[in-house]
Amino acid sequence: MSGSFNPSNIEREVGGGTGIPPLEKWDPDFCGDIDMRIARDGQWYYEGSPIGREAMVRMFSRVLWMEGDKYFLKTPVEKVGIQVEDAPxxxxxxxxxxxxxxxxxxxxxxxxxxxxxxxxxxxxxxxxxxxxxxxxxxxxxxxxxxxxxxxxxxxxxxxxxxxxxxxxxxxxxxxxxxxxxxxxxx
The missing domain is CATH 2.30.270.10 (duf1285 protein)
Structure with missing residues (x-):
């Protein structure tokens, strides 16, 4: 994974709001996997720590994308792989x-x-x-x-x-x- 991923940049890259962005129209470069995981119970983790801010989890969920059996956070400029234990x-x-x-x-x-x-x-x-x-x-x-x-x-x-x-x-x-x-x- 390139060291450039910054979770706080996602809001800037996809804009505010509550709707689902047009992820199906975006084709960014794959930037590698990051240490983010959605546990079986639905808890989101980043670098081993629970993400406690509900607004941050909702923002990540808006840019969640699946290809085959792999999950990604996808913006217009990057796509990073994350782990999902069961259903996202x-x-x-x-x-x-x-x-x-x-x-x-x-x-x-x-x-x-x-x-x-x-x-x-x-x-x-x-x-x-x-x-x-x-x-x-x-x-x-x-x-x-x-x-x-x-x-x-x-x-x-x-x-x-x-x-x-x-x-x-x-x-x-x-x-x-x-x-x-x-x-x-x-």
């Missing part, structure tokens, strides 16, 4: 409502993203191979997912409906005209 976002809240296509759920991440579960932003659940517990995710943006917290997943299960199949019963939730499986009952 933590989904912490859901609101239930009714939209044009019927019931819908709008989720909020710990960094302030609001995402409606729909065809572009599906919910998926995989099973942890060690614990056999469900690991639910929601597509947030640019191919990056958010981990749905355990308490929030239990809320989804409460709202789920059951579909009887020949050999099991599946729990599903509906949002924006789409149906998402939460798993099967044993």
């Amino acid at each position: 976002f933590q989904v912490v809240q859901v609101e239930h409502g009714v939209g044009e296509k019927g019931p819908e759920m709008v989720f909020t991440t710990s960094t302030g993203d609001r995402v409606r579960a729909d065809a572009e932003h599906p919910i998926r659940v995989e099973t942890d191979p060690k614990t056999k517990e469900p690991r639910p995710y929601l597509m947030i943006r640019f191919g990056m997912e958010g981990r749905i917290g355990r308490n929030l997943f239990y809320q989804l299960v409460e709202f789920a409906r059951m579909i009887e199949h020949k050999h099991n019963t599946e729990l599903v939730v509906d949002s924006a005209g789409e149906t998402f499986s939460l798993g099967t009952l044993l």
Whole structure:
């Protein structure tokens, strides 16, 4: 990594505001990896220390980019690699409502993203191979997912409906005209 990366320069390079910049239009040079990590629990670290300023984490999350299975902070002038232990976002809240296509759920991440579960932003659940517990995710943006917290997943299960199949019963939730499986009952 070149020694030029300075986290405080990101705001200057991408401007203020709360929206997502046009990352897909930027093609900066790769400047190497930096010692930044998003832990499994959603905590951001820089050079081994937690980033305590929420505004700084939100700013970094706005310029987070994924290519293949690698994560980067991307500005118009540089792209630096960071580590992500699981999913880069933590989904912490859901609101239930009714939209044009019927019931819908709008989720909020710990960094302030609001995402409606729909065809572009599906919910998926995989099973942890060690614990056999469900690991639910929601597509947030640019191919990056958010981990749905355990308490929030239990809320989804409460709202789920059951579909009887020949050999099991599946729990599903509906949002924006789409149906998402939460798993099967044993």
